Amino acid sequence: MDNPDRFIRMIGKYVDSQKLTPYALRELVKTIYLEKVTAQSDKRRVNIKIHYDFVGYILLDKLMGLHSK
Numbered sequence: 001m002d003n004p005d006r007f008i009r010m011i012g013k014y015v016d017s018q019k020l021t022p023y024a025l026r027e028l029v030k031t032i033y034l035e036k037v038t039a040q041s042d043k044r045r046v047n048i049k050i051h052y053d054f055v056g057y058i059l060l061d062k063l064m065g066l067h068s069k
Helices: 004-012 022-028 060-068
Strands: 029-034 038-040 043-045 048-052
Touching: 004 022, 022 029
Parallel strands: none
Antiparallel strands: 029 048, 038 043
C-alpha cells in the first residue's frame, strides 16, 4: 500500500454519499480491469479488479470487512 492514511482521508468525504459520482471515481480509482467473460450455464460472469489511488488493490472481502467495522 502506498499511502493508506491519505486514501482514508479522501474516502471520508464520501461515507454518507448515496451514489458514486464520476468525480469520486476519478479521485479514488486509478484503473478498473475487466477480465475475460466466462459462461456459467446460462449466465455470464466477469471478474473486476479495481486499482485504487494510494493503496492499490483491495480484495472485496477485505473491503467489505473494513466497511462493517
